[in-house]
Amino acid sequence: MASVRIREAKEGDCGDMLRLIRELAEFENLSDQVKISEEALRADGFGENPFYHCLVAEILPASGELLGPCVVGYGIYYFIYSTWKGRTIYLEDIYVMPEYRGQGIGSKIIKKVAEVALDKGCSQFRLAVLDWNQRAMDLYKALGACDLTEAEGWHFFRFEGEAMRKLAGK
């Protein structure tokens, strides 16, 4: 029977990562916002000072099967800073292909991120989720997370494009 392992992504995984990033954007009905390339993922994640870290979930073949391991999910995180609580991890993306859900792979990725966070001296980890994604919200709450938008009223804002250039006077 096939088993799952969660491991650190390597540069060679960038093709699979981009495939899954696009699937996640599609799932969130926001695929027109994906502008990133495989080259950028490679340069930004595997250079001297990476901007992000990635975990991949691989299905390992059962003995006797000819196919190699296959990447079916991922989590992308990076280190941030809370002026209230110090070092923190932010889980930017977490995604498992639909046909592999319900097997605890998402939970395994989250647990691995929590482990990394504590090993690196982080006292919390944050993430964001769309309000219609009830299954994800239920999972995070079941694992012990707090919805700060609901509990404290936090709203996410973003500057980009023309607005940002105008602000910067460029």
Add this chain to the structure above:
Amino acid sequence: MHRNPSPTSQAAATPPSRPLPPPRSPRLFRIQACRPFKGSCCRLRGCETLVLDSADPDGFRADPRGQGGRLWRYAEADSALRADGFGENPFYHCLVAEILPASGELLGPCVVGYGIYYFIYSTWKGRTIYLEDIYVMPEYRGQGIGSKIIKKVAEVALDKGCSQFRLAVLDWNQRAMDLYKALGACDLTEAEGWHFFRFEGEAMRKLAGK
């Protein structure tokens, strides 16, 4: 995250040792990178005081090491902010807004606002800046200092190859929300339904199996 405490929550943390110039007289101010000076590190110390002031009426902060809920005191905040922001691989960058003395005045520049940001990553758009904190002392608001800090962050973002910058704000903080919208930001929680979640403390240790 932007914080704008109610008028009653002014800090009891250790204040800077020199009195600030009166807020209503016209003053020059500047926004620049926060760096520790030799010795007393007055510019960083000013920033740290504001970080404490902005969070809690008693001037304390939650202990970043999560040790029994004990709150940060000024000295602990000082050493953590210093180590985390000014080592070889800083976790954050800080801009301070300083009121500059008028000619003839004996007082030096004084820190009256700050912005703390760091670099993050959007898997859709690449490098991004996140503005974690922006704060201006109440008596110095309404002079465009907050806007100047935001514009400086946008400038840094573009110089560093970032295509966007993000921040968070509390839903009752109408003044801040109006400012960000006036400057061109989009409220993604309203527009797209994003919610902020957090794991910490016991829940996090349990998840990690520790």
